[in-house]
Amino acid sequence: MTTHVFSLRRLPLLFSSDALNVTRDPTLLFAICFSIVPAIAGFFFRDAIDAAALGYFGVANLFAMIVPIFICLPAFMVGWVTGFLFLEDRDDGPLLALEVTPVGKRGFMAYRVAVTAAISFVITLLGAALLLPERGVAMALVLATMVALDAVGSALILPALARNKVEGLALTKVTNIFGMVPLVALVPGPWRFVGGVVPTFWVGEVILNAGDFPSWHFLAASAIGIGLHLAAVALLYRLQANRAG
Amino acid sequence: MIDVEDLEFTYPGADGPVLKGIGFAVARGEVFGLLGPSGAGKSTTQAILMGLLKGHRGTAHVFGRPVGDGGGAFYEKIGVSFELPSLYLRLTALENLRLFAALYDRRTRDPMEVLGLVDLQDAAGQRVEHFSKGMKMRLNLARALLHDPELLFLDEPTTGQDPARARRTRELIKQLRNEGRTVFLTTHNMAEAEEVCDRVAFLARGTIPAMGVPAELKRAYGQSIVEVSIAAARGIEIVSFPMQNLGANGAFMELMATGSVVAIHSKEASLDDVFIAVTEGSGSKAA
Numbered sequence: 001m002t003t004h005v006f007s008l009r010r011l012p013l014l015f016s017s018d019a020l021n022v023t024r025d026p027t028l029l030f031a032i033c034f035s036i037v038p039a040i041a042g043f044f045f046r047d048a049i050d051a052a053a054l055g056y057f058g059v060a061n062l063f064a065m066i067v068p069i070f071i072c073l074p075a076f077m078v079g080w081v082t083g084f085l086f087l088e089d090r091d092d093g094p095l096l097a098l099e100v101t102p103v104g105k106r107g108f109m110a111y112r113v114a115v116t117a118a119i120s121f122v123i124t125l126l127g128a129a130l131l132l133p134e135r136g137v138a139m140a141l142v143l144a145t146m147v148a149l150d151a152v153g154s155a156l157i158l159p160a161l162a163r164n165k166v167e168g169l170a171l172t173k174v175t176n177i178f179g180m181v182p183l184v185a186l187v188p189g190p191w192r193f194v195g196g197v198v199p200t201f202w203v204g205e206v207i208l209n210a211g212d213f214p215s216w217h218f219l220a221a222s223a224i225g226i227g228l229h230l231a232a233v234a235l236l237y238r239l240q241a242n243r244a245g
Numbered sequence: 246m247i248d249v250e251d252l253e254f255t256y257p258g259a260d261g262p263v264l265k266g267i268g269f270a271v272a273r274g275e276v277f278g279l280l281g282p283s284g285a286g287k288s289t290t291q292a293i294l295m296g297l298l299k300g301h302r303g304t305a306h307v308f309g310r311p312v313g314d315g316g317g318a319f320y321e322k323i324g325v326s327f328e329l330p331s332l333y334l335r336l337t338a339l340e341n342l343r344l345f346a347a348l349y350d351r352r353t354r355d356p357m358e359v360l361g362l363v364d365l366q367d368a369a370g371q372r373v374e375h376f377s378k379g380m381k382m383r384l385n386l387a388r389a390l391l392h393d394p395e396l397l398f399l400d401e402p403t404t405g406q407d408p409a410r411a412r413r414t415r416e417l418i419k420q421l422r423n424e425g426r427t428v429f430l431t432t433h434n435m436a437e438a439e440e441v442c443d444r445v446a447f448l449a450r451g452t453i454p455a456m457g458v459p460a461e462l463k464r465a466y467g468q469s470i471v472e473v474s475i476a477a478a479r480g481i482e483i484v485s486f487p488m489q490n491l492g493a494n495g496a497f498m499e500l501m502a503t504g505s506v507v508a509i510h511s512k513e514a515s516l517d518d519v520f521i522a523v524t525e526g527s528g529s530k531a532a
């Protein structure tokens with residue numbers, strides 16, 4: 001087992017090869033492209049969504065309530081794609097070939113996780129700028145950090161718990177539930193904090209209840225949320241490392 | 246290049262060791278074949294030498310250092326072609342090599358040149374998912390050569406290849422030896438081992454019962470007799486004579502004088518015979 005920092009001048013070549021690998025699979029490409037559609041639709045049709053929700057279901061300000069989903073969805077999809085690539089590398093054999101390179105499978109995994117986190121961070125910053133422009137830079141940075149860690153967790157949970165691609169697809173149905181957990185923050189009163197054991201809850205709490213920086217509620221929710229995300233990522237990393245051997 | 250002494254390995258939870266104190270050495274520029282039946286421990290030995298399996302007992306040194314001590318620099322110097330294709334199926338052959346080239350710090354070879362070595366240059370732009378198994382195996386081999394390694398681990402390198410392609414692969418292995426590279430080969434193909442290996446070791450039940458130069462092993466495990474085929478009234482008949490003092494054997498000399506001799510063969514073992522003898526337990530010999 002080896003971990004080695006590879007030459008930065010070759011990183012673009014590695015990234016472009018990896019990106020080709022993703023774009024040549026229609027399912028993976030669709031997942032990436034589809035993930036940002038709701039946020040863009042929300043930006044352009046916010047008033048129409050609110051009017052329709054009020055007219056058909058009697059729900060006011062629906063858009064503001066479902067913003068956490070729009071913010072989380074791209075990261076979940078990017079993370080899912082990365083996790084699926086990990087499973088594919090394991091099933092099809094490249095992981096074995098990567099293990100006997102100077103970078104090693106841990107190094108390659110670190111590269112993929114870093115790319116996943118970086119892409120999710122940027123997408124979330126843009127999403128926050130688009131959907132929550134009035135909430136400020138601090139809010140955008142906190143959300144981007146938590147959601148980038150969500151993407152990493154989403155990437156690691158597949159190789160951590162699934163033995164192959166088929167199990168990975170089945171597991172995805174279960175993990176999709178985590179994407180809905182931010183909505184638990186809509187529950188009035190302290191009972192909502194039961195959902196706080198799931199890291200994604202804190203994305204909803206920060207957006208829907210915590211107010212803006214530098215309120216104590218914002219600072220506390222951000223700190224707990226980021227800490228819980230980090231703990232979840234560390235746990236999933238250990239699980240997948242044990243499975244990978 | 247490789248030094249192994251008293252190497253033992255037991256998989257966690259296994260009843261007993263898969264390797265029971267094996268030992269061998271591979272010199273720089275040598276093609277060394279590790280032969281044996283499935284489950285004998287060939288892949289385990291290879292995995293230990295590549296630093297992929299921890300927990301062995303005994304000594305295993307590669308490049309003069311204990312295995313696993315070399316870090317990333319170790320993998321800059323070895324090339325591995327696995328028994329099964331381990332490639333990115335949606336990428337082309339060329340794209341696969343470019344991706345893997347990005348993982349090395351040392352200067353890598355031109356991917357097209359490497360594809361040419363395994364006769365895949367015409368398929369460079371073809372996605373690997375459309376490759377036959379033989380083509381995938383050749384691409385595996387090309388990837389192993391990409392960074393100009395000093396030591397190559399080749400696991401069944403001609404699997405899935407037709408005889409003509411397999412011959413080219415064997416020629417390539419000989420060319421690698423002529424360039425001074427060391428090759429550690431594991432194979433079930435005895436003809437291949439005989440053709441390309443300078444020395445072979447047979448691994449059976451966790452031990453090495455026979456090791457040596459293929460020609461000498463064949464002699465050691467063969468019978469010391471000469472078979473003479475003669476034209477007789479009922480067709481070809483075969484008569485055997487002991488090799489010892491053949492020139493003084495009156496019956497043999499008499500037969501030679503009859504003019505009916507069609508062919509003469511020394512009855513040495515094939516490497517297949519050696520394989521069967523050592524893996525089924527009929528003795529151990531060093532040659």
